[in-house]
Amino acid sequence: MTFKLPDLPYPHDALAPYMSKETLEYHHDKHHLAYVNNGNNALKGTDLEGKSLEEIVKGSFGKNPAIFNNAGQHYNHLHFWKWMKPNGGGKIPGELEKKIVADLGSVDKMKEEFIQAGTTQFGSGWAWLAVKDGKIVVTKTANGESPLVHGGKPILGCDVWEHSYYIDYRNRRPDYLKAFVENLVNWEYVAEMYAEASKGA
Numbered sequence: 001m002t003f004k005l006p007d008l009p010y011p012h013d014a015l016a017p018y019m020s021k022e023t024l025e026y027h028h029d030k031h032h033l034a035y036v037n038n039g040n041n042a043l044k045g046t047d048l049e050g051k052s053l054e055e056i057v058k059g060s061f062g063k064n065p066a067i068f069n070n071a072g073q074h075y076n077h078l079h080f081w082k083w084m085k086p087n088g089g090g091k092i093p094g095e096l097e098k099k100i101v102a103d104l105g106s107v108d109k110m111k112e113e114f115i116q117a118g119t120t121q122f123g124s125g126w127a128w129l130a131v132k133d134g135k136i137v138v139t140k141t142a143n144g145e146s147p148l149v150h151g152g153k154p155i156l157g158c159d160v161w162e163h164s165y166y167i168d169y170r171n172r173r174p175d176y177l178k179a180f181v182e183n184l185v186n187w188e189y190v191a192e193m194y195a196e197a198s199k200g201a
Contacts, residue, residue, distance in 0.1 A: 001050070001051065001056070003035075003036040003043075003074050005032055006078060006081065012024045014086040015084060015086060015184060018168075018179040018184050019084070019168060020168050023165070023168055026163060026167070027159075027164055028077075028081065032073075032074070035069075035070045035071075035074045036074055039067065039070030039071050039074055043067055046064070046067065048060060048067060057072050057148055057149065061145075071144075072143075072144030072149075073144040076146055076157055077159070080157060080159055083189055084180075084184040084185065085189075087183075088187075089182045089183045089185055093187060093188060093191040095191065096191040099136055099194065100136055103135045103136040110129070111182075114127055114129065114156075115181060117139065117140040118158055118160045118173065118174075119174045119177060122142075123142065123143075124142065124143050124161040124162070125160055126141050126146065126159055126160060127140050127160060127177065128146065128147050128154050128158075129154070130147035130152035130154050131152060132147065132152035133151075136194070139152070154193070155193040155194045156185065156193070158177060160173060164176070
């Protein structure tokens, strides 16, 4: 498949004040576009060229860093834009909330663990909620990795590369993560991904 940069599902200024127009102009229009272009160039002439994005991510992990780094980040960002919405945060859809409470103790505990995972990820990477072995777990990965290459299915991810927050928060990564969880998350999309991940689990 050929990677394409998706349009943002909202205007560039729609997530302010928690994520600025300038951050999205750099992060979406420049950084994500670079993953798309570099990924397409790296894929040319390889046996992964005609595969789905998930197959490319899994098939290149540990074998072809040029493909994996860009395909992994393309996959992560395709969902990252949808994991946020204007006036996000708020109530979590029923089934998902029940599962979070059952597996992680409470919604507050999940948020706390998620913020902690993102805060303690050394250097670049991501904080995640994922479905693994039938349970919702909080995890973190380095660089462009995701639960997809570690036996899980991501249902929520927060980008903790500095380009995701430095314009708005400078070095205050925990404040960015708190704003993400409380004010940006599109829980309806997380619930969709949870339903998808639970099929056949």
